[in-house]
Amino acid sequence: MSSEGATNDHDVDAVIVGAGFAGIYALYRLRAMSLRVQGLEAAEDVGGTWYWNRYPGARCDVESMSYSYSFSPELEREWMWTERYASQPEILRYLQHVVDRFALRSLIRFRTRLTQAHWDAASGQWQLRTDTGESLTARFLVMATGCLSEPRLPAIPGIERFAGRIYQTSRWPREEVDFTGQRVAVIGTGSSGIQSIPVIARQTAHLTVFQRTPNFSVPAHNAPLDPRARQSLMENYPPFRRSLRESFTSLMPDSEQPSALALTAEERERRYRAAWDEGGIRLLFCISDAIISKPANDTLASFVHERIRETVKDPEIAVRLMPRDYPLGTKRLCVDTDYYATFNRSNVTLVDLRATPIVSASAQGLATSAAEFPLDSIVFATGFDAMTGALLALDIRGLGGRRLADAWHDGPRTYLGVATSGFPNLFMITGPGSPSVLSNMVISIEQHVDFIADLIAKMHERGASTAEVQSPAEQGWVEHVAEVAETTLFPQANSWYMGANVPGKPRVFLPYVGGVGAFRKQCHDIAAAGYAGFDLRR
Numbered sequence: 001m002s003s004e005g006a007t008n009d010h011d012v013d014a015v016i017v018g019a020g021f022a023g024i025y026a027l028y029r030l031r032a033m034s035l036r037v038q039g040l041e042a043a044e045d046v047g048g049t050w051y052w053n054r055y056p057g058a059r060c061d062v063e064s065m066s067y068s069y070s071f072s073p074e075l076e077r078e079w080m081w082t083e084r085y086a087s088q089p090e091i092l093r094y095l096q097h098v099v100d101r102f103a104l105r106s107l108i109r110f111r112t113r114l115t116q117a118h119w120d121a122a123s124g125q126w127q128l129r130t131d132t133g134e135s136l137t138a139r140f141l142v143m144a145t146g147c148l149s150e151p152r153l154p155a156i157p158g159i160e161r162f163a164g165r166i167y168q169t170s171r172w173p174r175e176e177v178d179f180t181g182q183r184v185a186v187i188g189t190g191s192s193g194i195q196s197i198p199v200i201a202r203q204t205a206h207l208t209v210f211q212r213t214p215n216f217s218v219p220a221h222n223a224p225l226d227p228r229a230r231q232s233l234m235e236n237y238p239p240f241r242r243s244l245r246e247s248f249t250s251l252m253p254d255s256e257q258p259s260a261l262a263l264t265a266e267e268r269e270r271r272y273r274a275a276w277d278e279g280g281i282r283l284l285f286c287i288s289d290a291i292i293s294k295p296a297n298d299t300l301a302s303f304v305h306e307r308i309r310e311t312v313k314d315p316e317i318a319v320r321l322m323p324r325d326y327p328l329g330t331k332r333l334c335v336d337t338d339y340y341a342t343f344n345r346s347n348v349t350l351v352d353l354r355a356t357p358i359v360s361a362s363a364q365g366l367a368t369s370a371a372e373f374p375l376d377s378i379v380f381a382t383g384f385d386a387m388t389g390a391l392l393a394l395d396i397r398g399l400g401g402r403r404l405a406d407a408w409h410d411g412p413r414t415y416l417g418v419a420t421s422g423f424p425n426l427f428m429i430t431g432p433g434s435p436s437v438l439s440n441m442v443i444s445i446e447q448h449v450d451f452i453a454d455l456i457a458k459m460h461e462r463g464a465s466t467a468e469v470q471s472p473a474e475q476g477w478v479e480h481v482a483e484v485a486e487t488t489l490f491p492q493a494n495s496w497y498m499g500a501n502v503p504g505k506p507r508v509f510l511p512y513v514g515g516v517g518a519f520r521k522q523c524h525d526i527a528a529a530g531y532a533g534f535d536l537r538r
């Protein structure tokens, strides 16, 4: 299927940007179609999210038996996850194993960041440039750049004067960081803060946690996997995987649940307690209406408030840790080990930035409107420009030289989160408008990559050289994504799902919340209808 007229190594069929879960599988799948593929990766090794986010306590919040590739039964048989929730080092080892096992490493150019991608209509190719000064051309450009890969750092006046060390959870150094004896600050209490704070607290002389918005968190109850249970699941991988793919969340198989409002207070308490004791995000799905009914959601939120109250000994600190201004689950529900209990330690202080914001930094530390905090190290766990950040950080120009940043000025516009009109042969893996961050990323990645690969195969069959989304199909999808979001409580939170963490970013609900199984079926039907909504042109 290689295109004719390839002149050198810089002219390939497909460039795949990013070598995390998405890029690795895209390389595997497109190479198997005999396309000449080139991977580009800014880091010096594979892993994507799991390369960069190597902060203390980093762990997946999806259970390890669900969070792995399903494309190879041999791979499924030979890889043994060791814990209920895999740690970052274990997931990174897994991805390194996959690239080596399938001989993909030589297809990737490391330490190379794509900076520019311009569509050349005359040749029907993408003209690409990298930060190493290289130029490449490719018929297809596949963005496997991740949903949470463009970090955000707050602008703190004077931060450049700080004489201690500054760390970012999303850019953690490869060498070991030892906080022993130090006064450390963690800014941010999203998932990265909540996972790292208990671990950092155990090392430091003193830890100050700077919290802007408290988060709901549920215990992971992480533990080594029972070898027999693991074996039995491994023997039943195909039906298990199928049940996840077809489910609403892809995080666990679907099961019928009652409305919270149809239960008595005692029944709710029993149900919530069982989910809490089991651990993980099950709590959000142990009733049918947590994300669509505020009164139902309130019952869950009160339950978690009570758990915080009973865990945290100082009642004032407990209240500060209780989220009050958004429904549970409308900011990503965190999964932790000892998070709330960490605030019982005598070496941990919680600062409420809503009451006393950070005003400046100096050589010695940070100052809020109320006090000064002398510090040796500052850790930023302040999140990402989610879902669109990595794409819009690049100079991408489509038909007529139109910039993606202009086309998406009022929010991302995609068809199925996989392509956008005016940008032929540009594909996104788990882009905005797809279930992505609300799903099991590995399942969504495999589905999107398969969709793209099958579309390219269909183009080949028809002798088509370009695929472009038709505007009406895109408009319909954009409206559908927004309409479904409006039936939920998600728009009520100032979350990164809504773009609310980045000043000036359009307030648009970014992922598709219609369900993973339903999304999959829509993609399947569109493919079966000859890729309805795409123009496949010669």
Ligand code: NA7
Binding pocket: 148, 153, 154, 155, 169, 187, 188, 189, 190, 191, 192, 193, 194, 210, 211, 212, 213, 332, 353, 381, 382, 383, 384, 496, 501
């Ligand atoms: P998140 O979930 O976006 O969390 C970022 C945290 O940083 C959150 O508590 C923010 O508060 C806080 N933040 C952001 N900017 C500031 C400033 N300027 N000052 C103080 N605090 C700030 O990112 P994570 O890395 O923790 O997690 C991302 C995802 O990765 C997670 O959901 C999992 O899917 C894995 P805010 O809530 O905006 O008030």
